[in-house]
Amino acid sequence: MVLQRLQIGGIQDVTAATSNADELTKLAFDHCLFPVIDQETVRREGPRIYVKGEGIELTDLAGNTTLDMMGSHTRANSLGYGNREIAQAVFDQMTAVHYVGTTSHFAEPTIRLAATLAELTPGGLNRVAFTSGGSESVETALKLAKQYQRESGNKPRAYKTISRWNAYHGSSMGALSVTDWLAVREIFEPRVPGHSFIPNPTRYRNPFDMAEEAYFELCATYLEREIELQGPDTVAAFIGEPVMQANGVQVPSRHYWQRVREICDKHGVLLIADEVITGFGRTGSWFACEHFGLEPDILTMAKALSGGYAPIGAVITTDAIADAIPMLRHVHTFAGHASAAAAANAAISIKRRDGLIETARENGAYFGAELAAALENHPIVGQVRGLGLWHCVDFTADRATKAKFEDDTVSVIVERMRAHGVLACRIGTALEMSPPLITTRAQLDTAVEVCARAVNDVARERGLA
């Protein structure tokens, strides 16, 4: 059921239902801006308009049903579509008291959620500031770190931050400033002053053609070098995604994160783990930090916190950091929104009750093994890798040199999968899949089969295999 505009007494009414695809497409072109996709592509392919979701299946206006292996495109949807328990929890909260404001104005679900997050997150993380999404969480974390360094008296001059090549931390100016995706960053420069980038640990390819472990060592050593170069007294924080999404699921070694932790401790630099994409089961644990025994000083989250059922994010830090700050000088109107918190509480309860983190780990291992068995020896596949229910196929035009495809081969494979009913995503040199945690093994099998078919067909058509 979709909405149609009707003229009633000169006032536009949007309550009558129709499935008028042409009209909706025109309205979308007339009135919507399409973020991070060029207008020409949308004009050519049309906006994707969906009318129904159930489990991990999405149905569009034309009645086509696809398996959503991308968690609603953004990886936020970790519990699939049509979850009535979450809907009921939100309905109950909305009809009790939907929203009460910020500062010290709370409703019960927000306080309960803070306590649950303190329980679930690693180490001594205990005190929560809420936001409405990932960029706001990163923004809050960076400001919290700077404020702590100043108001604790530890480093009154510290205003600098460090992140890594290929990092994505969000779109707001602070989060964008620590982001290394030129396509979204360049036009808005100059960035917030005082930020620098260092090499990031990557699998399969790295810029110096080094062996993986040696390269990871270089990445960690580079952090210490950069802190010394900037002047340790001026560096407030280092921020990194425990597992980076750039070019597909970059899982570093435990040793890498242990060394980063040691270096941050040595120089009084706060370590911010950005778990916006990895949190709440994506990697087969509540938080990806757990895989590396990493205890950050600040951890950011959003996306799957509510399973995508409500826009909500959060930042959690230690008592020591929270207590050093007389007043957090940062707020967002909808921070800790009661109904969004109710959605998050319900999403977390369902994952706990149904053992979905364990399922993600077990089904993820199965999925990874099947994907590798189907594709890792293919002439255009460089590596198949992943963690939990987050996997990618990293492509190469030449297995000997690991050369990237400079043309549209990877995008065409993703498009071919969509034509065969499976939604995946291109992420740089790789194809990524990050399905909801409720995805069944039969659905994972279908995704593997369709992916292998798309790779084989496109490679054959282009004379690559």
Ligand code: PLP
């Ligand atoms: N941090 C990470 C690691 C992300 O992956 C993202 C979004 O993809 C963000 C921050 C920004 O989150 P949002 O889009 O909710 O603002």
